[in-house]
Amino acid sequence: MNKSDCIVFDKVTISYGAEQAVRDVSFSVPNGEVFAIVGESGSGKSTLVRAAFGMLKQANISGQILLNGTDISTLSDGDWRQLRGTKISMIFQNPSAYLNPNRTVENHFKDLFRAHGESYDVSRVIDMLNLVHLTDGERILQSYPFQLSGGMQQRLAIALSLILKPSIVFADEPTSALDMLVQASVLDLMKEVTQALGATVIIVTHNIKAAARIANSIGVMNKGQLVEVGSSEEVMAHPKDEYTRILLDSVTKVV
Ligand SMILES: Nc1ncnc2c1ncn2[C@@H]1O[C@H](COP(=O)(O)OP(=O)(O)OP(=O)(O)O)[C@@H](O)[C@H]1O
Incomplete structure (x- = not known):
C-alpha cells in the first residue's frame, strides 16, 4: 500500500454462494482522486463498492480491502456504524428511495448529526447546501423531499453524504435516474464539491463517457474481472482491451 492511497483492493474475489461476481480484482485510489468503475450490467461493479461499504454480509469475500490502511474485514458492526457518514459515505442511484418522505430536509441533517454524536450546526448545513447549488x-x-425535483434531491443526497466530511465517498450510478442534462450537471457538481473537500470518490457507472467526465482514473469491469485500469485520458484515447473499445463504441449518449 502506498502512503497516499485512500483505498486499496488487493486480489479481491467476491462470491454469492456458488456464483463468483468479482474475480481477483486489484487497484488502488490515491487520496483526493476520483476513480470510476465502468462496465455493463452484471459485471460486478456494485458488488465491489458494496463490499467496500460493508454492505455484503451475505457474500464471501477473499483478498483484502484496505481503507486508510485498515482491513475492512476486521471491522465490527459498531465500527461500521461509526465509519458510515463520518469517514465513508454512499450516494445511491435513486435518492427518493432513501430520503424519508415524512421528514423535512432539515430533519434529515439533524438525524445524521445526532446519529454520529455531533451537535447540529445550521450554518454548516447552509454552507453545504450552497456548495451543491441549493442556494x-x-x-x-x-x-419535504417530494417538493424537490429529481436533480435537487440528488444534490441534497450529495450534501447529506458530504456534510460530515468523509474521506471517501462511494457513488453507485448516482445520475442514471436523472434526465441527461441534469446528469451532466450533477456529475460536474460532484467533482467540484468533492475536490473542494478533498474527498476520494469511487463512482460506479455503465457510461464510460460519464466516467471520463468526472474521474482521474477508470477501471473497466467485464464479467467480474478488471480488464483495464488507467488514467481517463489514456483509457479514452488509447483503450487497450477489446471490451473497453466495445464500451466506447456503444456509448451514444453525450454526457
Ligand atoms: N445479493 C445478491 N445475491 C446473489 N447474486 C447477486 C447479488 N447481487 C448481485 N448478484 C450477482 O452478481 C453479479 C454482479 O452483479 P452487480 O450488481 O455487482 O453488477 P453491476 O455491474 O453492478 O450491474 P448493474 O449495473 O446492473 O447494477 C450478477 O451476476 C448478479 O446477478
Missing part, C-alpha cells in the same frame, strides 16, 4: 437554503431546509 435558497432556509427554504430548502423546511421542504
Whole structure:
C-alpha cells in the first residue's frame, strides 16, 4: 500500500454462494482522486463498492480491502456504524428511495448529526447546501423531499453524504435516474464539491463517457474481472482491451 492511497483492493474475489461476481480484482485510489468503475450490467461493479461499504454480509469475500490502511474485514458492526457518514459515505442511484418522505430536509441533517454524536450546526448545513447549488437554503431546509425535483434531491443526497466530511465517498450510478442534462450537471457538481473537500470518490457507472467526465482514473469491469485500469485520458484515447473499445463504441449518449 502506498502512503497516499485512500483505498486499496488487493486480489479481491467476491462470491454469492456458488456464483463468483468479482474475480481477483486489484487497484488502488490515491487520496483526493476520483476513480470510476465502468462496465455493463452484471459485471460486478456494485458488488465491489458494496463490499467496500460493508454492505455484503451475505457474500464471501477473499483478498483484502484496505481503507486508510485498515482491513475492512476486521471491522465490527459498531465500527461500521461509526465509519458510515463520518469517514465513508454512499450516494445511491435513486435518492427518493432513501430520503424519508415524512421528514423535512432539515430533519434529515439533524438525524445524521445526532446519529454520529455531533451537535447540529445550521450554518454548516447552509454552507453545504450552497456548495451543491441549493442556494435558497432556509427554504430548502423546511421542504419535504417530494417538493424537490429529481436533480435537487440528488444534490441534497450529495450534501447529506458530504456534510460530515468523509474521506471517501462511494457513488453507485448516482445520475442514471436523472434526465441527461441534469446528469451532466450533477456529475460536474460532484467533482467540484468533492475536490473542494478533498474527498476520494469511487463512482460506479455503465457510461464510460460519464466516467471520463468526472474521474482521474477508470477501471473497466467485464464479467467480474478488471480488464483495464488507467488514467481517463489514456483509457479514452488509447483503450487497450477489446471490451473497453466495445464500451466506447456503444456509448451514444453525450454526457
Ligand atoms: N445479493 C445478491 N445475491 C446473489 N447474486 C447477486 C447479488 N447481487 C448481485 N448478484 C450477482 O452478481 C453479479 C454482479 O452483479 P452487480 O450488481 O455487482 O453488477 P453491476 O455491474 O453492478 O450491474 P448493474 O449495473 O446492473 O447494477 C450478477 O451476476 C448478479 O446477478
